[in-house]
Amino acid sequence: xxxxxxxxxxxxxxxxxxxxxxxxxxxxxxxxxxxxxxxxxxxxxxxxxxxxxxxxxxxxxxxxxxxxxxxxxxxxxxxxxxxxxxxxxx
Amino acid sequence: xxxxxxxxxxxxxxxxxxxxxxxxxxxxxxxxxxxxxxxxxxxxxxxxxxxxxxxxxxxxxxxxxxxxxxxxxxxxxxxxxxxxxxxxxxxxxxxxxxxxxxxxxxxxxxxxxxxxxxxxxxxxxxxxxxxxxxxxxxxxxxxxxxxxxxxxxxxxxxxxxxxxxxxxxxxxxxxxxxxxxxxxxxxxxxxxxxxxxxxxxxxxxxxxxxxxxxxxxxxxxxxxxxxxxxxxxxxxxxxxxxxxxxxxxxxxxxxxxxxxxxxxxxxxxxxxxxxxxxxxxxxxxxxxx
Numbered sequence: 001x002x003x004x005x006x007x008x009x010x011x012x013x014x015x016x017x018x019x020x021x022x023x024x025x026x027x028x029x030x031x032x033x034x035x036x037x038x039x040x041x042x043x044x045x046x047x048x049x050x051x052x053x054x055x056x057x058x059x060x061x062x063x064x065x066x067x068x069x070x071x072x073x074x075x076x077x078x079x080x081x082x083x084x085x086x087x088x089x090x
Numbered sequence: 091x092x093x094x095x096x097x098x099x100x101x102x103x104x105x106x107x108x109x110x111x112x113x114x115x116x117x118x119x120x121x122x123x124x125x126x127x128x129x130x131x132x133x134x135x136x137x138x139x140x141x142x143x144x145x146x147x148x149x150x151x152x153x154x155x156x157x158x159x160x161x162x163x164x165x166x167x168x169x170x171x172x173x174x175x176x177x178x179x180x181x182x183x184x185x186x187x188x189x190x191x192x193x194x195x196x197x198x199x200x201x202x203x204x205x206x207x208x209x210x211x212x213x214x215x216x217x218x219x220x221x222x223x224x225x226x227x228x229x230x231x232x233x234x235x236x237x238x239x240x241x242x243x244x245x246x247x248x249x250x251x252x253x254x255x256x257x258x259x260x261x262x263x264x265x266x267x268x269x270x271x272x273x274x275x276x277x278x279x280x281x282x283x284x285x286x287x288x289x290x291x292x293x294x295x296x297x298x299x300x301x302x303x304x305x306x307x308x309x310x311x312x313x314x315x316x317x318x319x320x321x322x323x324x325x326x327x328x329x330x331x332x333x334x335x336x337x338x339x340x341x342x343x344x345x346x347x348x349x350x351x352x353x354x355x356x357x358x359x360x361x362x363x364x365x366x367x368x369x370x371x372x373x374x375x376x377x378x379x
């Protein structure tokens with residue numbers, strides 16, 4: 001854990017990201033899909049939607065930290081809602 | 091109904107992914123690690139949680155640097171893109187002078203950043219620089235080390251000098267790819283110069299122009315060396331752009347934690363803007379079909 005100054009929270013964070021990426025790679029191979037056009041008017045695949053979700057979640061967390069400044073875990077609930085919305089409508 | 095996309099070819103980029111992992115992904119993970127810890131050197135780290143992010147979000151210094159950065163990128167894009175198109179439109183299309191212009195245009199692009207900075211730093215000096223001396227002799231007060239406007243004008247003009255060529259060359263490539271038939275059709279329709287530009291040249295250049303804008307935006311948003319060499323971020327903090335501020339924080343003050351939090355937010359902003367640009371670009375391409 002000393003290597004690269006790892007800590008458990010960051011390690012768990014990256015393990016989650018890695019697992020998500022692996023899952024989506026697996027899904028992409030197992031269940032090929034057609035890109036679709038959502039509310040943003042652009043073609044997206046599952047991978048694109050995952051990217052939008054992750055990037056958006058980072059900003060949601062930052063905004064929560066900047067405006068609310070407490071109870072950070074609740075920001076994750078907002079992120080989940082956002083993720084569901086992205087996967088449903090984008 | 092669209093065909094399903096086969097994404098398996100992506101596995102072919104795995105070797106690159108491994109290289110990128112070592113050159114970018116793992117260092118980025120280190121930055122994430124630093125951003126949640128505090129260190130006083132000697133490889134000793136103390137858990138700080140989200141403290142640095144909170145501090146950075148409340149920091150006027152960062153917001154001011156971001157404001158200056160956006161202003162800088164906005165100004166240079168507003169100048170370089172129209173100017174580059176204008177230059178490309180007026181370049182000879184073929185023959186000796188065309189090649190001559192191309193070589194001439196590429197010259198600024200070949201000069202290393204710190205050399206460009208040094209050139210302009212000397213060029214603008216009132217005592218020995220041609221530009222500074224001339225302006226001074228004309229009675230125009232110009233001193234980029236003391237006057238904010240002069241400092242800004244210098245770094246903006248320097249960037250325009252250095253990078254307009256890139257936009258011009260890309261726009262020129264776009265223009266060259268337009269078949270003559272389009273111009274002939276325009277002539278038959280008696281289209282005027284503006285209509286030819288608006289309905290033939292501009293749409294045909296849209297793809298390369300988006301690439302030019304994206305490249306220039308990214309580059310200018312991350313610019314460090316040139317303004318650092320010319321103004322060192324001064325006078326005061328007037329030209330302290332994001333990366334200059336970041337280096338001051340990380341290396342000057344050795345505040346690795348706050349600097350890491352700062353760079354992560356910087357990275358996210360760049361990622362977001364690049365993604366938006368890329369999406370717009372591919373959507374335009376898809377529409378043109």
